[in-house]
Amino acid sequence: MGAKSEPTATRVAYGEALVELGEKHEDIVVLDADLSVSTQTAKFGKAFPDRFFNCGAAEANMMSMACGLAATGKRPYASTFAIFATGRAYDQVRLGIAHNELPVRIGASHGGVSLGEDGASHQMIEDIALMRAMPKMTVVVPADYNQAYRATLESYERDEPMYLRFGRPATPAVYDEIPETLGEGVDVLREGKDITLIATGHMVWRALEAAESLKREDGVDAEVLNVSIIKPLHSESILESIAKTGVVVTAEEHRVVGGLADAVRQVAAEQHPVPIFAVGMGDEFGVSGTGEACMEHFGLTARGIADRAREALLLKPIVSHPPLLGRDWT
Numbered sequence: 001m002g003a004k005s006e007p008t009a010t011r012v013a014y015g016e017a018l019v020e021l022g023e024k025h026e027d028i029v030v031l032d033a034d035l036s037v038s039t040q041t042a043k044f045g046k047a048f049p050d051r052f053f054n055c056g057a058a059e060a061n062m063m064s065m066a067c068g069l070a071a072t073g074k075r076p077y078a079s080t081f082a083i084f085a086t087g088r089a090y091d092q093v094r095l096g097i098a099h100n101e102l103p104v105r106i107g108a109s110h111g112g113v114s115l116g117e118d119g120a121s122h123q124m125i126e127d128i129a130l131m132r133a134m135p136k137m138t139v140v141v142p143a144d145y146n147q148a149y150r151a152t153l154e155s156y157e158r159d160e161p162m163y164l165r166f167g168r169p170a171t172p173a174v175y176d177e178i179p180e181t182l183g184e185g186v187d188v189l190r191e192g193k194d195i196t197l198i199a200t201g202h203m204v205w206r207a208l209e210a211a212e213s214l215k216r217e218d219g220v221d222a223e224v225l226n227v228s229i230i231k232p233l234h235s236e237s238i239l240e241s242i243a244k245t246g247v248v249v250t251a252e253e254h255r256v257v258g259g260l261a262d263a264v265r266q267v268a269a270e271q272h273p274v275p276i277f278a279v280g281m282g283d284e285f286g287v288s289g290t291g292e293a294c295m296e297h298f299g300l301t302a303r304g305i306a307d308r309a310r311e312a313l314l315l316k317p318i319v320s321h322p323p324l325l326g327r328d329w330t
Helices: 011-023 042-047 059-072 080-087 089-096 127-133 147-156 201-218 235-245 259-270 292-299 302-313
Strands: 028-032 051-053 075-081 105-109 138-142 160-164 186-189 195-199 224-228 229-231 248-253 274-281
Touching: 011 028, 011 042, 011 224, 028 042, 028 059, 028 080, 042 229, 059 075, 059 080, 059 089, 075 080, 075 201, 080 089, 080 105, 080 127, 105 302, 127 138, 127 160, 127 229, 127 259, 147 160, 186 201, 186 235, 195 235, 195 302, 201 224, 201 248, 201 292, 201 302, 224 235, 229 259, 235 259, 235 302, 248 259, 248 302, 259 274, 274 302
Parallel strands: 028 051, 028 075, 075 105, 105 160, 138 160, 195 224, 195 248, 248 274
Antiparallel strands: 138 229, 186 224
16 A cells, blocks of 8 residues: 555554555464454455454453464454453453563554544543553554554564554544654654644644644744654653753643653653643543544644643743753653
8 A cells, every 4th residue: 555645544554554464474363353344454354364353342352362373473463442452451461462572463443532422431541551551562653644554564573562553533644655664753743942742643733733833823933743652752852852942742632641741751850851731631531522523622633732832831941951861761
């Protein structure tokens, strides 16, 4: 598949990249919990029916099956909604996959409140926190279709357990092409000197729009970072940016507790303390509505990021100091 320039869901990239992996590698197997149309793994199932396993609405059992397959030399991709992958099957992921350091890739679709109409019962806003706190687990949240495609392809080459978070709605392209690599997982998408906007997933394109708004309306020159690998977090790139700007706003479609905001604050608190404001979910559950209406309801918008940046700029230190680089938090 080629790069997409039109709005496309990251879950679509997951399904299409799995087919490419299946064509190249016979050890790829894909498991799904009766949601293969939604998670997009049905495409793999159609192309490789002998390597596709519909486990039914039994997510915990699916994770245990993935462990067994990985232990026998297969490369399993266990796919379901984020709410089930981390909430319902937490024990199997923790003790089966992570504790044994098995190369299972958890393809978690429909993360966050942009899932929309399914409401609070299905809008998973704690999954990054759960997976980030879990030992040995790598956490990846791509920004758009093109990066999600690369993340899925690249996941095959890695040996550690991985949590890949994808979304339901079509979102604008952030990258013009499919990136050659995820690299360290932190990309500077826009350079600036006044404030750093650090975003992940569906909030990256909104952070870019917020930066444009700040420049147009306030003359503020915002730097925008996309964090696609939340764990392990590449702290050096983040420290270099906040040392330059002296103030930060993070943006995520997730609770600020345990997510991107806490990861950035942890690095900054020890090595370069600056004011860090967060855009994300507070001490609350989701609501039912269209995906975009839910995002608007919780202020997970470009306007919300820009307004938060204006608040943060009021606390910007007059004097900055150089960062102390060298420690990557995991």
